[in-house]
Amino acid sequence: MSHEEVLFVSIALTVIIILLDYFFSYLNTNKREQDVKNQLKEDNEYLD
Amino acid sequence: MLKKLLQIASPPIFFSVASKAYIGFGVLGLLLFILSIAYALISTPIDAQQGLVYKVIYVHVPSAWMSMFLYLIAAIYAIIFWIWRTDVSAVMMRSVLPTGAWMTILTLVTGSLWGKSTWGTYWVWDARLTTELLLLFIYLGLIAVANMIEDEEKTDKALSLMIVFGTFNIPLIYFSVIFWNTLHQGFSLGATSASVSPEIKIALFLCSASFWLICFSIVLLRAKGLLISRQSTANWPSKILGNN
DSSP: OOOHHHHHHHHHHHHHHHHHHHHHHHHHHHHHHHHHHHHHHHHHHHHH | OOHHHHHHHHHHHHHHHHHHHHHHHHHHHHHHHHHHOOOOHHHHBBBBBBBGGGGHHHHHHHHHHHHHHHHHHHHHHHHHHHOOOHHHHHHHHHHHHHHHHHHHHHHHHHHHHHHHHHHHOOOOOOHHHHHHHHHHHHHHHHHHHHHOOHHHHHHHHHHHHHHHTTTTTTHHHHHHHHHSSSOOOSSSSSTTTTOOOOHHHHHHHHHHHHHHHHHHHHHHHHHHHHHHHHHHSSSSHHHHHHHH
C-alpha cells in the first residue's frame, strides 16, 4: 500500500470503529430503556 | 467536593448526568476529531525519513493511550466496587471494557499498517506489540466473563477481581520500550522522547482530546443503559422514564 492509502485506511477504520461502538452502545441502551418502560407499563396495568 | 462526588454515585443523579454528558462529550468529541485530523493532515510537517505515513501517529497513539487509560479507569472502578459495592461503580467497570477493546483493536491494526510501511512487516513478536495483543485478550476475556454468568452480583465480584489482576499488563505495555530492546520506537512524547515539532505536539494533543471525549461519551451511553436495567425495580426509573 502507498503511504496515502495507509493513512486513508487508518483514518477510515478509526471512524468506522467509533461509529460502530456508538451504534451498538445506542442500540443496547435503547433496548434496555425500552424493556424497563414496558415492565413499568405492565406493572401499572397490573395495579390498575 | 467529596459531597458532590458521593452524589454522582447515586444512581438517579448519575443517570441524569450521564444522559446529558454523553451527548455533549459526543458532539464535542466528533467535531474536535474532524478539526484535529484536518489540522494534522494539512498543517503538520512531513517526516524526513518516513514521509507521509508517519501521520498514522494521530490515530495510532491516541487509540493506544486510550486502550491503556480505559483499562486503568476500569481498574479504579473495580477497586471502588470492592470497597463500596455501588451499582454505579459496577456499571462503569463493565461499560469501559468494550470501548477499551475497540481502542486496542484500532491500535493493533493501525500499528500493523504503519509497521508494514516502515519495518516491512505487519507483525513482529516485539515486547510492545505482544503486550498490547495481551491487553486485547484480557479485554475479550473480561467481556466474556461479564456476559457469561446470569447472577450479576457474583459476576461483578469475579470481574472486579480479574480486572485488578489484569492491571499488571499496563506498566508492561508502557515501559516495554525501556525494559526490552524493541523494534517499536520509544515514547512518542515525554522526557526520553526525541524533540518533536510544536505542530505535531498540538495535533497529537487535539487528536488525543477528541479520543477522550468520544470514548467517555460512548462509555456513559453504555453505562446509563446498564444502570437502568439493573435498577429497574427502584423508584427513580419510573419517574425519569415517565417524564420522557
